[in-house]
Amino acid sequence: MACQVGFTAVTQSAYQDDRLFPFKRKATAINFIILLSKFCTIGVSFVNEMEEPIPIVVVIVGSIFGVVITLAYPSKSEHALMDKDLEQQKREI
DSSP: OHHHHHHHHHHHHHHHOTTTSOGGGHHHHHHHHHHHHHHHHHHHHHHHTSOTHHHHHHHHHHHHHHHHHHHTSOOHHHHHHHHHHHHHHHHHO
16 A cells, blocks of 8 residues: 555646656656566565564665655755746756
């Protein structure tokens, strides 16, 4: 359930904001997200069947990886600069 909610949230945000994925690469990015979500959904059952400490380690590593990724997101001031760049690019076209 959490994988599907996360997938839906990422897909919706990808379509609503050009800063996340530029229009030229949006279809490729969405298809990669779908591929990755299906891979993770299938892989979860294999990890769950492993010996006892391995599933816990996978969850911990995944959680740390998620925190590192969220720290890499741009701040609001960086988003504002991206908006200005997008507006400038639209004017040039």
